[in-house]
Amino acid sequence: MDASLQNALAQARADYAEIHLERRATTQIAYVGKELEDISQFSSVAGSVRALVKGGWGFVSFHSLDDLPHRVRMACEQAAMVGQTESHLAPVPPAVARVVQATVATDPRQVPLADKEALARRYNQRILAHDHVQTSSVRYRDAAVQSTFVSTEGAEVEQEAVFCGMAVAAIARDGANVQRAFKQVGDLRGYPICEGLDDECDRVVERAVALLAAEPVQGGHYTVIANPVLAGVFAHEAFGHLSEADFVYENPQLAEIMQLGKRFGPDPLSIVDDPTLDGMAGSYRYDSEGTPARPTALIKDGILTSRLHSRETAARMGEEPTGNARAITCEYPPIVRMSNTYIEPRDWEFGDLVADTGDGLYACGSIGGQTDMEMFTFSAEEAFLIKDGRIADRVREVVLTGNVFETLANIDAIGNDLEFLGGLGGCGKEGQFPLRVSTGAPHIRIRNCLVGGR
Amino acid sequence: MPVDRLLELASRHADAAEVFFEETESRPVQFENNRLKYIHTKNRRAASVRVIANGRIGFASTTDLSDPARLVAQAMESAQFGQEAKLAFPGPAPMPSVAVHDPAVVSFAIERGVELGRDAIATVLVAYPDVLCSVEISKWLGHSRLANTQGLDVASDATAFECYISALRIHDGGLLWVGEGESSRALVHDIERYTAKIVSDIRQAETESAPPAGAFPVLFTAKAMGLLLEIIQTAVNGKLVQKGASPLVGRLGEQVADARITLADDATRDYGDGSEPHDGEGTPSRPTPLLEQGVLRHYLYDLQTAGVMGTETTGNAVRGFAAPPQPDATNLVLSAGDDPVADLLTGIERGLLVDDVIGGGQSNVLAGEFSVNVGLGYLVEGGQVHGRVKDCMVAGNVFELFSRIRGISNVQETHGAIVTPAVCFDAVSISAAE
Structure with missing residues (x-):
């Protein structure tokens, strides 16, 4: 570890201060239609200093690593302008660790640019070869990040993460009717996850073309079976964000709503956040405050069990830090974030679930989701009516919305087929986007769910 | 300046080249849950190179200005695969006069941002003491330079100012979020207008x-x-x-x-x-x-x-x-x-x-x-x-x-x-x- 970092921190006039340094190397390839729109490499060095004085934070970020003591001084001065009470940080034993997060398979940095380009081109040509496909999108990205963290408490953590992923999309068109279908992969397991997606390309094309013939869904209330991708996004958007303690710790009314021990769902419902899973998009060993990662049971058997914390929110709520303070890059301060968030599987076979449902809606995939803590919306990529216990006509423009608490209570069946979804996107919060996370779930059934439509 | 060096290096290898350099500083003052929480200073800078070589486009960018040769090499590598160029970089031309730089933003003191934020929150709390407000007031200064092998070389200084107020009210078990604000290249003088809108929104939503x-x-x-x-x-x-x-x-x-x-x-x-x-x-x-x-x-x-x-x-x-x-x-x-x-x-x-x-x-x-x-x-x-x-x-x-x-x-x-x-x-x- 570079002694100049600890030396710079030694001058800090603050209750607590930390330095982050980061080296990042990114490769991006994007085919859109016939053209290679982007094939570029981005490299960066960046750093930041965060200081805490009397409960107030100062944060300074930079690309020039010259004169660290000056940056430390600025951060402390800014914190002193803010702080007026007391600093609270939950104690964490100062970590001293050098963690090389090896990818289990081929490191994308060892793959020649020509191979990556050829792979993206192959998928793109496969998609464009189909009739009815108006255009395509094939995106590849890898990002290798080496980060260094030191604190005035003596923590010293060096970590490396190598992310790699691919997203393929087909856009089909019939007059003004334009439909899109996509598939993405992306996590820390290395280059092989991007290979062998040829069949996925075909399926994406089939979906986009089939959507052209689908009727827009009729708005109203439905019994909805959500597939694992959509159910995972639901767990993240509708519930996961509410479990982030920074929304709760200074808000007595929300804290009352989110009181631990309260029932939030039916007995079979358990939701977990676990950054320690191997090689997933949201995995890490230490969070951005040097707190060791660990699994956190958010809902266990329907009961609100714990929530996600930074050191500050844990101290203020008198709970344990969970290692969920994360920043998308060191140019942003760490805030409370999810990692790999998933609904635990139960007993239902998918076929039985459909048969048991009678009439309803089978909603799959996710274009996106948003929540204001009470109401959520999320958009399904494709959907089918369920009639007499069978999957029937395809419908489109399915956007589910509802009250978070009522909807969790309305989950009445949970499948046995847990799947995780990573990808090139990620989670956005307070201007920090995209943060690598994964979501996971089996099929779930939600009663009485509002669907927008015409 | 890295621009001249990069352009010189790139023009040795490429048929045509364009270099863009940008340096920015933003200073957000951030209130959360009715209290001042963070003051930030964010300095960013990056250089990027776009080349046309053998009729194809290449691009690379970095925040690390220590190795211009590597950046140019990456752009050239990208051009081996890049899209067929259907463009020619433009030469110098007269530019319209557009105001993008407000000296009032440059001289705006962070302490003033703290005062404005406190005032805004106090105004909302007088009307609705049970509301939790977040405020962000931020000034931004940017300098950029764009040059190409056709002789174009334009530098620009710009400013931006952002103020955003949001309020969360939990009332009768329901949540209400309201948010108002403005972003502009000039200093925003009437933050009170947005505070007043927040209060009237809460009232209307009761x-x-x-x-x-x-x-x-x-x-x-x-x-x-x-x-x-x-x-x-x-x-x-x-x-x-x-x-x-x-x-x-x-x-x-x-x-x-x-x-x-x-x-x-x-x-x-x-x-x-x-x-x-x-x-x-x-x-x-x-x-x-x-x-x-x-x-x-x-x-x-x-x-x-x-x-x-x-x-x-x-x-x-x-x-x-x-x-x-x-x-x-x-x-x-x-x-x-x-x-x-x-x-x-x-x-x-x-x-x-x-x-x-x-x-x-x-x-x-x-x-x-x-x-x-x-x-x-x-x-x-x-x-x-x-x-x-x-x-x-x-x-x-x-x-x-x-x-x-x-x-x-x-x-x-x-x-x-x-x-x-x-x-x-x-x-x-x-x-x-x-």
Whole structure:
């Protein structure tokens, strides 16, 4: 570890201060239609200093690593302008660790640019070869990040993460009717996850073309079976964000709503956040405050069990830090974030679930989701009516919305087929986007769910 | 300066080259839950190189200025695979005079930001002591330089100022979020206006009304119009048009909206959020009519996309941080109509007033579709605004809606890079909880 970092921190006039340094190397390839729109490499060095004085934070970020003591001084001065009470940080034993997060398979940095380009081109040509496909999108990205963290408490953590992923999309068109279908992969397991997606390309094309013939869904209330991708996004958007303690710790009314021990769902419902899973998009060993990662049971058997914390929110709520303070890059301060968030599987076979449902809606995939803590919306990529216990006509423009608490209570069946979804996107919060996370779930059934439509 | 060195290095290897350097500082003051929480200083800088070599385009970027040779080598490597160049970098040209630098932003003291934030929160709390406010007040200073092997060399200094206030109220077990603010290249002097709007929103939302379900008139405020105009912005993007993915492909000269709709892209507005004297490739800025009396006139292009389409750039090359230029809108300006907002409301027998939505941009935007939860909206009945509606979605197709206009307000408002009046549409689909 570079002694100049600890030396710079030694001058800090603050209750607590930390330095982050980061080296990042990114490769991006994007085919859109016939053209290679982007094939570029981005490299960066960046750093930041965060200081805490009397409960107030100062944060300074930079690309020039010259004169660290000056940056430390600025951060402390800014914190002193803010702080007026007391600093609270939950104690964490100062970590001293050098963690090389090896990818289990081929490191994308060892793959020649020509191979990556050829792979993206192959998928793109496969998609464009189909009739009815108006255009395509094939995106590849890898990002290798080496980060260094030191604190005035003596923590010293060096970590490396190598992310790699691919997203393929087909856009089909019939007059003004334009439909899109996509598939993405992306996590820390290395280059092989991007290979062998040829069949996925075909399926994406089939979906986009089939959507052209689908009727827009009729708005109203439905019994909805959500597939694992959509159910995972639901767990993240509708519930996961509410479990982030920074929304709760200074808000007595929300804290009352989110009181631990309260029932939030039916007995079979358990939701977990676990950054320690191997090689997933949201995995890490230490969070951005040097707190060791660990699994956190958010809902266990329907009961609100714990929530996600930074050191500050844990101290203020008198709970344990969970290692969920994360920043998308060191140019942003760490805030409370999810990692790999998933609904635990139960007993239902998918076929039985459909048969048991009678009439309803089978909603799959996710274009996106948003929540204001009470109401959520999320958009399904494709959907089918369920009639007499069978999957029937395809419908489109399915956007589910509802009250978070009522909807969790309305989950009445949970499948046995847990799947995780990573990808090139990620989670956005307070201007920090995209943060690598994964979501996971089996099929779930939600009663009485509002669907927008015409 | 790295620009000269990079251009010199790149011109040795490439047939043509362009170098862009950008250095910015932003200083946000951030209040959370009614108290001052963070003061930030963010310094960023990046250099990027775009080359044309053997007729192909290459690009690379970095924040690490220590190794210019490596950056050029990466751009050259990228050009081995890159798209066939259909552009020539532009030479020097006279640029329009566009105000993008406000000395009042430069001299704005962080301490003043702290005071303004405290005042704003105090004002809201006097009216509603149970509310939790967040405030962000931020100044931004930027310097950039763009040079190419055709002799173009333009430097620009710009400022930006942002203030945003949001309030969360938990009342009778329900949540209400309201947010207001402005971003501009000039200092925002009347933050009080936004604080007052927050207070009046909370007051208006205190009573709840049941939303109608079915097809009814909906008045979108200027703030909510962003949802719809951003869908049109996507449809006129030259890149999507080139790919054939825009629903407006091949419709230049056609009536695609009501004759009262006139929409333009305009980077030349003084202090506009998206204003620049020239675009990210050095093309002089100019206004571009998009819809004139409902007739589609132009798509928005950068040099390469225009080259592929055999047309001219509209000066709409926009660069993200350390990213290659892409066509995009600058400031979108929808012309004002003839109707006072009060008349638009009076004309609604039963319908909605929508001021804020949740879930914008998540539907099939390429087809012009939207389907959003009404984050903040009110029942309108007998021409009067009643209580807040919750648990309610509005959905439709923007191109169909823009042909079903009841009226357009005679007052424009600026919301970031969108300048628009409020617009009232007929027969918008509303779904609501039972």
